[in-house]
Amino acid sequence: MTEAFDPITLEIYWNRLISAADEAATGLLRTAFSTIVRESNDFATVLMDRRGESVAENTGGLASFSCILPRTTKAFLEKFPLETWKPGDTVITNDPWIATGHLPDFTVVTGIFHRGRLVGFAGSISHSPDIGGSLWAADCREIFEEGIRIPITHLLREGQWNEAMLEILLGNVRVPRQVLGDLQAQVVANEVGARRIAEFLDDTGLDDLEGLSAALQERTDRAMRRAIAELPDGTYAAEIGADGFDAQKTLIACTVTVRGDTMQIDYTGTSPQIDRGINCPMNYTHAYSVYPVKCALDPFTPRNEGSYRAITVTAPERSILNPLYPAPVSARQLTGHLLAGAIYKALAPVMPEKIIAECGGAPTMRALFSGARADGDSFSQVLFASGGMGAAPHKDGMAATAFPTNVGAGSIEAYESVAPITVWKKRLRQDSGGAGRFRGGLGQEVELEIRTTTPARLSLLSDRHEHPASGILGGEAGGPSVVRFADGSKPHPKSRTTVPPGARLTLLYAGGGGYGPPRERDRDAVRADLADGYISPGAARDTYGLE
Structure with a gap:
């Protein structure tokens, strides 16, 4: 049962949370070293509850990152349960199958404490200017060539930097000053978000984010289900061809099934994974499947975890949309970015005015x-x-x-x-x-x-x-x-x-x-x-x- 909030209060609270996420993003932009962040907007900031479910996202960040960050945070909580977190703890990974699908993106999550209690998480994802290995490339044959992989580990423990991990990381990249500067900027962004949430709880008198998070997610879930329910039930299919790699041409087969207020997107028939870096791990496949649906069907409701509950995404294992480790994945966007076109092509007969x-x-x-x-x-x-x-x-x-x-x-x-x-x-x-x-x-x-x-x-x-x-x-x-x-x-x-x-x-x-x-x-x-x-x-x- 979700906590009761009147609509006006809920809207005010939600806008303030989005403003906090935007302020965290501004902190990242103003302190980052690389032009990838400062000029090209390749990042996102997200505020989450204790379960790692998103409550608010910054308005200008990458939607795929915002969709993936809660999934990664839940993986962090599997390794570091709630009771083990202490003030000043920050966790990091760039594992493609846990995070955003390729090594250049660092996911950094900081615990938010209020009156001595862990009440949520502030997270950020940023594309690093270098990750070692082959450069950002599409021609590697396994992930070990693509750069250094950081498993789930502490970047800071009770406010102290993990110097051993940093020494290994910075010793394997071409521009260590930029890499470190951007990581420090992510920590700054998370700290800004954490401070603003603590202030928000003080001002509103709420003990934590749980009731508010549930109410906001229920609202976004209801909005998406209402939009899906307006479509006629049925199964709609499309295929899109891509250049692939040399003679290995690739195909995306997409089947969209609408049943009542739910939607299933399935990629059975898609090309098998290949030994080049255009494979797309499932987190990225999921993000770039549900986000285009959100844009088409419910473009005006702000996003959070509830926005995607009505949509399920499946892809065969060992396909280019669900490759298995240690497949090369560095250029996963060359496949993942095509999914919106496949979904819209499938749905064109029943929603031509929205695609x-x-x-x-x-x-x-x-x-x-x-x-x-x-x-x-x-x-x-x-x-x-x-x-x-x-x-x-x-x-x-x-x-x-x-x-x-x-x-x-x-x-x-x-x-x-x-x-x-x-x-x-x-x-x-x-x-x-x-x-x-x-x-x-x-x-x-x-x-x-x-x-x-x-x-x-x-x-x-x-x-x-x-x-x-x-x-x-x-x-x-x-x-x-x-x-x-x-x-x-x-x-x-x-x-x-x-x-x-x-x-x-x-x-x-x-x-x-x-x-x-x-x-x-x-x-x-x-x-x-x-x-x-x-x-x-x-x-x-x-x-x-x-x-």
Whole structure:
């Protein structure tokens, strides 16, 4: 039985908790060392109750991280039961099968104490600038090549840092100062969240978060079930092909079953796991299955643990969506980001007004450069940029915007300040948005130059070269991804490449798919696209039929 809160009080309390999570996120942003956090938003902060169930998430964090963090916290509690936690304890892991699906993400959780009692947990996840091993790469054959794996362990014990663990970790990464700085920022974020929860309990007179947590989760569960119940019962299926790795093409088979106010998403028929790093552990598969459903069916209710109770997700063991240890998983997003498109494609016949076409930014294309600066210091830097979103039922897709992830691109000036790389060009890519009644979002063109004195390393994590984002309900596919050097040669789309000093590289990010038949597009909208340079005269004439 949940504790009774009147609706107004519940709304006020919930908004204050979300504000506390946002303040924790601000603490992380302002103290982090890497541009991955400060510029590209690759993190999340979550406040949880004693059971490890989420109560509030920061509004701008990665939804996949926010969905996974409570699952990881429950794993922490299996190893360190509630009665063993003391004030100042902070626990960490980056185990892909316990946490976010690959090694570069650190999950850090701190106990929240109030009047001497453990009342909850403040958690954060952040993508580290380096994790050792092969760099962030897709071409490894087992996880041992991909970097150092930290099992569930104490990062701080009663406020004291675990120096032995830090010494091992920092001795295995290329940019230890940035790695340590970001970890310290995560601890700061958790401490901010913990302080705000203690203040909240003092101000409200509540003894703990249990009754409030149950009430909030009941509210979000009810909202999602109400939305699912509006769909007709039935089983809906779709398949999506992906580039895979060389000859090993991959397929995602998705079956969505709606029964009353529940939904089951099953991936039976999906390709088996492969010996390359595009396998996607189950935590990540679950997160990027339930989050797109939340976006489509219940976009306005804030998220917490209750948002996903009505949805179950299953995938066969040893498939690319449920690989077994020690499978390589470093580029798991190249598979996981495709799930939203598969789910929406399956549900398009019964909820066409609530889904979008496939996104060119799903999966995101990442280029990681590493090497030595002129002064001999090491650098390791990821270029964050996005393709176009898929078109929606009532509007064009957004250009150069990722979905289902919401990682940003960040400032090019900040990027250039921390890496010996010059970005010569960054502009929208004409004709890359899939044609339709509503046009897919445009991808972008990025041209950069390596300004090192010795060869650098490029690790490319990309897809959509052979399988561009498809349109939906008569819409056309967006433009494919292309990566090439100035001499016309192309690096492997999912492998590491040695890049000579002075080399120039052009990356063409994929466009989103279109929605509806192109000839039904508003004529004034076609003329505006032509005037803005979003489409060429040939596309206006031949594809849209503009006279």
